[in-house]
Amino acid sequence: MELEDLIALTEAESSQHAEIEIRVCTAAGCLSSGSRSLISALEHAVEDRGLGDRVGLREVGCMRLCCEGPLVSVNTSTSDGTRVPTLYGKVDAAQAPDIVTSVEQGRKSAEALHSIDPNGPFFAHQKSVVLEHCGIVEPERIESSIALGAYRSLHRALHDLSPAEVVEQVTRSGLRGRGGAGYPTGLKWATVAKMPPGQKYVVCNADEGDPGAFMDRSILESDPHRVLEGMAIAAHAIGANQGYIYVRGEYPIAISRLDTAIRQAKRFGLLGSGIFDSTFNFRVDLRIGAGAFVCGEETALIHSIEGLRGTPHPRPPYPAESGLWGHPTLINNVETYANIPVILREGADWFAQIGTEQSKGTKVFALAGKIRRSGLVEVPMGVPLREIVERIGGGSPEGSSVKAVQTGGPSGGCIPAELLDTPVEYESLKALGSIMGSGGMVVMDQDDDMVGVARYFMNFCMDESCGKCVPCRAGTVQMHRLLDRIERGEASHDDLVTLEDLCDLVQHASLCGLGQSAPNPVLSTLRFFRHEYESRLIEFSGPPSSAVSSDPR
Amino acid sequence: MGTRATPERSQTADGSAHPSGDDRFRYLDAAMKRHRYRPDALIEVLHTAQELFGYLEPDLLRYVARGLRLPPSRVFGVATFYHLFTFTPRGEHTCTVCTGTACYVKGADALLGVVEQITGTHPGMTTADSRISLETARCVGACGLAPIVVFDGKVVGQMTPEQLAERVKGWLDHGT
Amino acid sequence: MAVKTLSVDGQLISAREGQTLLEAAREAGISIPTLCHLDGLNAVGACRLCLVEANGRLLPSCLTPVAEEMDVQTQTDRLQRYRKQIVELLFAERNHVCSVCVANGNCELQSLAMRLGVDHLRYEPQEPECEVDLSHERYGLDHNRCVLCTRCVRVCDEIEGAHTWDVAGRGTHCRVITDLHQPWGDASTCTSCGKCVMACPTGALFHRGSSVSENVHDRETLHALILAREEKQWLV
DSSP states (O other): OOHHHHHHHHHHHHHTOOSEEEEEEOSHHHHHTTHHHHHHHHHHHHHHTTOTTTEEEEEEOOOSOGGGOSOEEEEEEOTTSOEEEEEEESOOGGGHHHHHHHHHHTOSOOTTSEEEOTTSHHHHTOOOSTTTTTTTSOTTOHHHHHHTTTTHHHHHHHHTOOHHHHHHHHHHHTOBOTTSSOOBHHHHHHHHHHSOSSOOEEEEEEOOOSTTOOHHHHHHHHOHHHHHHHHHHHHHHHTOOEEEEEEOTTOHHHHHHHHHHHHHHHHTTSSBSSGGGSSOOBEEEEEEOOSOGGGGSHHHHHHHHTTSOOOOOOSSSOTTTSOGGGSOEEEEEHHHHHHHHHHHHHOHHHHHTSBOSSSBSEEEEEEEESOSSOEEEEEETTOBHHIIIIIISOSSOTTOOEEEEEESGGGSEEEEGGGTTSBOOHHHHHHTTOOOTTSEEEEEETTOOHHHHHHHHHHHHHHHOOSOSHHHHHHHHHHHHHHHHHHTTOOOHHHHHHHHHHHHHHHHHOSSHHHHHTTHHHHHHHHHHHHHHHTTSTTOOSSOGGGSOOOOO | OOOSSOHHHHHHTTTOOOTTSOTHHHHHHHHHHHTTTOGGGHHHHHHHHHHHHSSOOHHHHHHHHHHHTOOHHHHHHHHHHSTTOOSSOOOSEEEEEEOSHHHHHTTHHHHHHHHHHHHOOOTTEEOTTSOEEEEEESOOSOGGGOSOEEETTEEEOSOOHHHHHHHHHHHHHHOO | OOEEEEEETTEEEEEETTOBHHHHHHHTTOOOOOSSOOTTSOOOOOSOTTEEEETTEEEETTTOBOOTTOEEESSOHHHHHHHHHHHHHHHHHTTOOGGGOTTTTSOHHHHHHHHHTOOSOOSOOOOOOOOEEOOSSSEEEEGGGOOOOOHHHHIIIIIIOOOOEEEESOGGGOEEEETTTOOGGGOTTOOOOOHHHHHOSSSSEEETTOOGGGOOOOHHHHHHHHHHHHHOOOOO
16 A cells, blocks of 8 residues: 555545535444434435435544434535535334435435434534544545545655654644643654553553543544544554454444454554555454443553553553553543544644643533434534534423533532633633543533532442542442432531531542542532532531532532 | 364364254354454353343353363353343343433333323333333433433434323334 | 652651652651552552542552652542542452451461451442362462462562462452462462462461461561562571
8 A cells, every 4th residue: 555545546536426425423322322223224215215326425424413313414516516415314124215315316305304404503613623524524434534635644654754753743733632641742752652662552541431421432433444544643653563442332333443443454454564565564353342331441441452450550650651561552532533634744843733731632522311402413613602502502302491500520520500611621621520521421411419429429439449449449339329319318517517518538549530530520519509408417407408509609 | 071073063064954953053153263263252152142042141151261261150240240141031021221320310200100000110121021121211312302312223303291191002012 | 760749647757769658658757658669579559558649649659759849748648548448449359357367466468457447347248159268288378368469479470580379260250379279389480489379468368277376477487588689698
């Protein structure tokens, strides 16, 4: 494979474009709402009308507005060559003939179809960098990815840039880890690159375990080659020849598409030995998780790849020095790798002008909960939470109002509605006792009880604690019991003090990030909704909880 | 403990039936061979074993331990660490209620209560007639469609207690 | 070998490069409480009792190598508070009624509680269902007393080389197990060497039929064995 071959493939692929392209979402969300049977119905309808040569049916990835699935987009070439997409939601297989009819007659939409404005607020306020090809590219066909520019950045990295220059580009872009903590990616790469030459590994953390988060799943299901390309560029930059992708066992579609993508890339010579006629070799293997949230923690993830119990070990030493089988290992999350090809393509400076001073680029969020429009959202860093919740998500459904937004999953916190003008940045969210996390965002309304939410997350952490260190193993059990008692109105003021003391212990004395952040949901709800706790204590004599506003004043 | 060159394996190399009379062991052997009997392949091999046999019983774990030359306690320790591995036979049908955050705020507790009430069983357990296994999932990643219930591997979104009751009762009544 | 100078509780001490804070402090006569640590076994940093404040960070002293000019505090109020909480959590986790335990008077958890001044429990006892395994002809296992320090797992793997023990389950459901979670007496890998019993800090692993006063965990024999293995030194 050489650059000319990529170009030839691109040309061959675009010459195959049909006059009318019908794209159907085949990401997990839409598949669960029946997009598979819809595709066969569309195939039949196209065949019945004899439109086979005019209409191309494409199985693509996530089109973002998951609550309206299954989603279908119809793209018709106009005389000037531009394509105007029409988007339909909640399409039933029985409606396939209607879609084909509207396509055939060139009408925008048939009456029975639920059409969605692709320029509506959900889409108009987003900015696509990582998701630029999601919902356009066909995840199971490498040709389709190549036609949209996949592996060009890898070619450039191998032929025009030295490993040090790649690291420099990533550093200058200001990209920070998208897995949660926001560690500067360039610095991590530079550390591993500086380790003495020898066996090194590149690992992609695709163990997206936060309940309520599905960004990484969507990226893997929709555009897997982008992640593979990012990993290969990283391997070149740090001097690794072996990569692992650690995927959650709960994501069968992502696993199968990654498997396909790896095999196709190997066949095309884009993974394996002597990539792009260089001396660079890079092999990628999949490792499938088996249901343990703690394996998202990097030292636990390493143990799990090694076939051990997924218990973390204290850092230092960091995986950058001593990771898989004791060798220097670079671990980044899916979205971080997905940013790499575009940084090399458009340049570090282009990337760095998106976002804010401290947090560059865009961030993908999974918006869900008590919200009108839920789905996948990509926005520049620094936009206020309100923009995401109210403009893009459309706010709470009729008859309810937003009470809080939970970010960062079990390691994060609840941000009250009054603070929705907070910009989404690593530092500003941390200042509120939450975290950016991997990007799960769950909206809660007035019916959601914050003590119950805290108890829910503590139950999660208790179940997911690996059991190695005492504060996390035994502390989360006791915190869960205390929260349960508070929720049931059986706790005293002393119990609340004991709970806060335990938060302090578990946060500071636990061995790994899971334990250290387990108290966050309690601490943040105590901070902003303390009254909901206090009003339930036995000694409480004030007005009942429902009559009290959640205003922290 | 047995060594790597167990007679079982040498006999299956030519593709003949496995001496245990159970051909599934041939596939398991092939999976271990593909990973070159490396101990770090344990979790991958356990996935294969569970796919083939439905659940991991002690003899199967012992077989894997022997194949990968690992101490049995290590194999048991690893298998029980990960919640996707199961050690008892499953029912004919599996109903998995997602308890992720989005599903939680959209009423997953109520859904779980409905199934528990109808089947008289709890998460991780199977009904006495082996018809339905009830499970919970941490998040199946389809939060946009919360609340989610998975019926025999098929993800169904925007579930209501009524729809759920109908599905589960259907399984109990007809076994289909 | 390079020597590092550091300050521990305001006292200047010197330590060899590569030593842990715990070792260096103990050599200087400064005692830091530990539970999962046992000399001669790989440290795991799991009990968190040996946490110290080093240059403002909380670090497990059993795993942290000494560094030049490190400023270490081992006895701050905060550390004492955390240690007390951890011991209380352990007491609430299983059933540690000392008066009926074979290790009464020879139990490290009991000593820690006395040393740290734990006189009552703030936490509700978890009261899990725990079995007692008396299937082995010489030894017994009482899960009620287990603190999951994993000394038995490590001594069996690292010193005896049998790897009969491991930890099964997760979180609060963790249990030490032999082979495939079968009765200890049926575990074919067990060599009945007794090192696990020697290493156990509480009454979880014990000699069968011994009375309370006899049930001293023979730590000295174990240390002699470890020394013989590591340094090729035999104490005859």
